[in-house]
Amino acid sequence: MTSAVSENGWKAAASSSEPTDHFAPDGLDAHAGALQAAMPLLLAALIAFAVQIYLDGDTGWHLGAGKWIIANGVVPTADPFSHTMPGKAWTAHEWLAEVLMVGADRLAGWGGLAALFALSAATTFWLLARQAFRFLPARWAVAAVGAAAGVLFPFALARPHMLAWTLLAAWTVILLRAREDRSAPPLAAALLMVVWANLHASYIFGFGLAGLFALESLIENPRDRGLLARWVAFGFAAMAAAALVTPFGPSDFLYPFQVSGMEALSVIGEWRRSTFPADALFYTCLAGLAVLIAKRWRSMPPLRLLLLVGLSAMAILHARHQMLFAIVGLLVVLPMLNPAAAKRRALPRAAWFWPAVAVLIAVRLAVPYQFKEHSSYPLTLLETVPDEIRRQPVYNEYSQGGPLVMLGIRPYIDGRADMYGDAFTFRSRDINRGDMVKFREDVARFRIRWAVVEFDDGIKPKLEREPGWRKFAEDKHAAIFVKTDR
Template sequence: MASVTQDGWWQRARGALMAGDTPENRFAPDRLDAYSRELQSALPLFFAFLIAFALNLFMDGDTGWHLGAGHWVVEHRAVPTVDPFSHTMPGKAWMAHEWLAEVLMVGAEWLRGWAAITVLYAASAAFTFWLLAREAFRHLPARYAVTAVALAAGILFPFTLARPHMLAWSLLALWTVILLRAREERRAPPLAAALLMAIWANLHASYIVAFGLAGLFALESLIENPRDTRLLGRWAAFGLLALGIAVFATPFGPEHFLYPFEVSNMKALAVISEWRRSVLTRDIGFTALLVVMVGVVALRWRTVPPLRFLLLAGLAAMALLHARHQMLFAIVGLLVLMPMVDPATSPRRPLPRTAWFLPLLLLVFAARLAIPYQFKEHSSYPLTLLAKVPAELRAQPVYNEYSQGGPLVMIGVRPYIDGRADMYGDDFTFRAKAITAGDISKFREDVTRFGIRWAVLENTNGLTKKLLKEPGWRLFARDRHASIFVRTR
């Protein structure tokens, strides 16, 4: 009886929601639709402006070691295969798999310092949001298109950090659009699109997702056209070409293809904030899009292709398991979801680009380059404090916490640890986290083991409080962000 009652409730609720869902009044136009072309251009322009001027991209210490790696590649005209930076792991095997992004960052830095790096990332975001807006206005009325792009921005903005993943956003969006257009037009993607792998595979490890997407849409095409061997052959050729480029167009060969899987199995991910589980009450943007997605699938379940339902469910599960996968959920999930909202209506032709979009975007970038960039120091980047350390002391082994290793690499100091947890490994990363939390006995052991002569620490962590009382150590300098200690014996 309970089941019958529940089914009846669902049918009544769905009937109420779908009451106006007829060809005549489905997505009735409103006044915003008259400005669709302008809105499609204004949204990415607005978000690019926010990233260039309002959002601080340099809140993550990893930016520092990415710049350090880029300088190493440019100086040596080679990609490092062993650790060239730390004093704790010299010569250990290291795969600098994001070397191309790091070289781009260094090129921007050479042009105009922090301001040009900001422009580099704002440009990537502008192209990403332009693609999202373009697809949104193809499939949705203006009010829903604006909402969809705003939801994507709400999820992506917490991840707007000057690191390679943000440069990969545009490639992820472009790749997904290419695959979706191929399926929409019942053809295979053009072989030329596989060349994106030459950039993506050297830019960021997220390129591995591209093969899962291509395989899923190829399977969907096969199910829909089981006897079209010519179409299947084109999909296979596209996938094999992309795979060959990804494997052999990098300095690392086939080993590089396995790297993302090896990192995802690390135990140390549990203590790295971006690998935390998503929290629905905390990650509001993610929660909002998840609710929308569930609602659309519930209302359109009869027309949702099974493989796309599995894709959306898989993206949601990945995002729930690790917060960093919310970026995949926002970009890929939204692009896959939007055609499902009104499957009975054919997508509209892309709106023509407004003439003022590109000139205004270039004006925003020119203004960002012209206005001196005011770098905001924080606990991961106590650059003024570090400048007080004498050169002879900088050359000595240092203890630093995980988030401060990147800035040390950037200024030429060999860190104890930095954001390359994949190289340091689980045991060492856990040990460093325990020491920073206040394990003074492990700290003493590593002082002896590595000959540590000084330490830079955030003011609020456990080790800072212990070193204020530790014999043989004295406070050298402090500001509101961090403290520097010097060994006296």
């Protein structure tokens, strides 16, 4: 064992009267400090240069919202974008992320956005790696962080939820460290909620996580009133930070529950049920967790066991919750994999990590980003549409609404299903599949003069035969039709 490993308590743990580690150190441990920094850097580089983070049309309307907020100096409370729902109440709960995204976009366009999300990824995976290398030998730590990254990468999209990864990981580490120290989190940590509550609705899960660990502390120390008071103070401070330093106040607490109850979630890809083999890695990790629980459930803290089961169920029911499963699940499982390692100090931080991240971000900003168009982003095709047509009401597919907002075109629908509601979202799906009766009704109702549809949409071949419509332009991604009034 090298001196670097010895400094981190590996020898001390093995020679003490405490139970020995379940995992034996291996040859890679001599390089554990470097690996702990290299993994997050590599994963961030993949986000910056290799992974396509612009596959989701929602990026477009988030940019549009950020530009509107900066231009008007306020957070909107009613729809300023669509031609179908103008003025309808809308909760722009991700406004801070949208402003940050616009700032990155103005700095270096698509490359600036990629740099922002690469920085978020670097920080998130650094937090995960710090914990993984603390509890596991190097090869197992690499495997654990790699598995978490594999689950997360399909959701690596240029949207606010990816920025929330960092806050979720940091919040979970803070809570776990407080429980290890048999204490409560520092009050200053509650300030994370000021950012989180304005960044993404997942902050509500953060409250639930804090409540669970507070209850665990109370059960373990029922007579320690001072400790209970510190947990209660932390909880109230976090809630005050979320409620008082947001544009929407306490009413914003209800928003995530309202969205999760929508029937239209069934037609949105990320809210689908996790399936095999589409989500093979998730189910592989889930099987590993099931084996761990079956072998050690008697020694597992009951509330943490309940948390892991709950995370698993959430991720099965809705694929987007695989992100919670990967981040929180890994951080919670690590101490259970190797309980004897809980007394280890974390590895010394590699001094070169953050300078290397800075270099990565600088390179990403300097190198022009090669944006790849696809069916949700037919930007070149949209540029061919004359201004007099662009200003008129349009019919568009759900995922194309975001790019239209980004270009200043009022969409028929976009990714804000929470604002459009169940009925309208289902209606747009039916039209997109080829329901021409509903299409004609909406053409008359909203005075639609043109349409942009994806190349494989069911409505495309029917529009090609529809009287009074002609194909204006098309490419391999999409087609544009214009009403001829015949």
